[in-house]
Amino acid sequence: MSFVHLHAHTEYSMLDGASRVGEMLRVAADAGMPACAITDHGVMYGVLDFYLSAEGTGVKPIVGMEGYLFLGDRRERPGQRDNSERTCHLTLLAADNTGYKNLVKLSSRAWLEGHHYHPRSDHELLAEHSEGLICLSGCLSAEIPKLIVSGDLAGARRKVAGYREVFGDRFYLELQDHGIDVQAPxxxxxxxxxxxxxxxxxxxxxxxxxxxADSGAHDVLLCINTATELADPQRFKFDSDEFYLKTPEEMAETFRGWPGACETTLEIADRCNVTISMGEPVLPRYEVPEGKSLGDHLHQLVVKGLDRRYDDVTPVIKERTNYELDVISKMGFEGYFLIVQDFVNWAKDQGIRVGPGRGSAAGSIVSYALGITELDPVGYDLMFERFLNPERIAMPDIDIDFDERRRGDVIRYVSDKYGSDHVAQIITYGTIKGKQAIRDAARVLGFSYGEGDRLTKIYPPLIQGRDAGLARALESAPELRGAYEEGGAAKEIMDTALKVENLKRSAGIHAAGVVIGRNPLIEHVPLKRGEHGEVVTQFDMNGIEKLGLLKIDFLGLRNLTVIELARNYVAKNQGIEVDV
Incomplete structure (x- = not known):
């Protein structure tokens, strides 16, 4: 028989999950599993990576999450111990597209409304967003198992009835057996x-x-997470080495005492069919004067801009402009140019210094006419097709530089114009790179700081700003390779570092990227809170672009700040207005 893993963590359960997405799907495929789920802790960070990586593997991706459920009102902010005692786990899977949208909303609202140590939902949110979701009763840290283990069997039955009322036949009782004493009873x-x-x-x-065999690497990861050493008997660790992607045969053996447990995984997998739409641009709605289309309004603004830019609008300029407008219209990007010119010109009207343009966008006469860029592409013979090519259907990408002191003002303008719930910053994922892996491994293994520091000092420098990785470093750096081949501490540290290298470590915020949605972003993408209260997408910029959402880089450039300060000082002290 076969089996489907419905409760599986990836490296996106940061510093707790050690499964790399590609390897996980390959192992599932090699074992003949027809499907596999992703259920990371409280987040949907890895969903698109998992969904797209499953293509061509023969493994159907099941989108899910192991959520944090607070037993009370999610808006409560109790002390850490009380919060921990009242926060449970719960396994949720999207059965269909409605379920996927509800999972996105549930994850987002847990972050935006319930985050306190963890992104927490509650029974109110669960009921509100239950449609299309399959619910499993969860692990030992879930509400129903906790009641049973504590001896409250009547309370457990009441809770089971409550979950069934919310989810109907989409509620299942989840069994696990990792050899932990309480699990069999x-x-x-x-x-x-x-x-x-x-x-x-x-x-x-x-x-x-x-x-x-990866249990050791996972143990190291837990030590990195909790800042402890492997030798510490009091540290947090798992109770066995059975928390891996077992084969169908191993799972059949595990659950031989509970007939039907494996067969039900196939039933649930058959029920889960989610399609995530990709590629189709989802641009924000730009309001144009009554009776005009986006194309009409864009054409009107461009014509006015040409008259402002050129003393003589020659046939060559007209032909170039008409060609660009035709390409923009056929690709459906009129709204994009209207949106960008709007906030760029607003910034200029507010006295915010804006850069002259960077990258291939400078090759567009439409951008020049609209005031987005300050370089004449005709005068400098710049190529439009490097920026926008009808043979390559992709969203335009115009990076805009602003005086770094006023970047936030421009983002606030965009947020006010399109709605604060339509705008968010974009997540980045930090990984454990070579030097950091060495330092972490040395500390976790109990070696002195100096031992790890010695190895990082003979680690080869970055190549064009990139870390080539530990394996390449051992090949290219004779001194590092020699230390490794001598054995002892260096070899132990490097072997350990290799196990955790490039695993996801942390979530940050993209330095410039902002996404603007046609509808409230919670309709398109899961959201979270940043460390300072920012609303941030749970998908990175690559995922945002794949979904067709509008991503714009608002760059705060210190050079522009310096130029503006210099102009102001010259004007104040010399009475001269310098035009830069």
């Missing part, structure tokens, strides 16, 4: 409840790493 009781109340049970393995 817990499974017995869950099956008894299932038989009593007519609810199916399903087996999962709460996978946190791909192969059993």
């Amino acid at each position: 817990l499974n017995d009781e869950l099956v008894a409840i299932g038989k009593e109340m007519g609810i199916s049970w399903v087996g999962t393995n709460d996978s946190h790493y791909t192969q059993k």
